[in-house]
Amino acid sequence: MKKMNEEEIYKKLEDLQGWEFKDDAIHTSFQFENFKEAFSVMVRIAFEAEAQDHHPDWSNVYNELQISLSTHDAGGVTEKDFSLAKTIEGIIDAGE
Template identity: 45%
Template sequence: MVERLDAARLAQAVHDLPAWRLENGDGADMLVRVFSFADFSAAFGFMARVALAAEKAGHHPDWSNSYNKVTVRLSTHDAGGISTRDIDLAQAIDAIAG
């Protein structure tokens, strides 16, 4: 089982991912970022690339799409909060977004 990050490691992770914000939802912390694109096609293409990376990592985001915006929420449900899996996926998503 993957363990939730302790407070110090979570603070460092949030510091290292400045475009992401920390939120609390459904009783657990999550990393959240909203991405904006030129249009729906670009947003959907981004989601397809992230889907491939998430599948390879075996860790999947909670996300939504509205026209040119994609909101990504990362949390490890089994850990009850943010784990290294979320940090790794956030970094991969940032790399995909450019």
């Protein structure tokens, strides 16, 4: 998988609300009503990430979920990251 340059990354970010590029990764965060809702979304994302064989760096504190995506083998952001980001957005949108 080819590492994308900053111009390519910023162009792709135009299609993802609430995501930003920094430190060689794309990042976002979500807030939920409570821990149970946040964790339920994490489980759904985990199954999709496993299916795509691409796993997020993430953290969860109570009702907040922070996600960072980067393709470690490529040393930065690739199409795999944007594919998983779109999947994550679909999961979030389906839950609203």
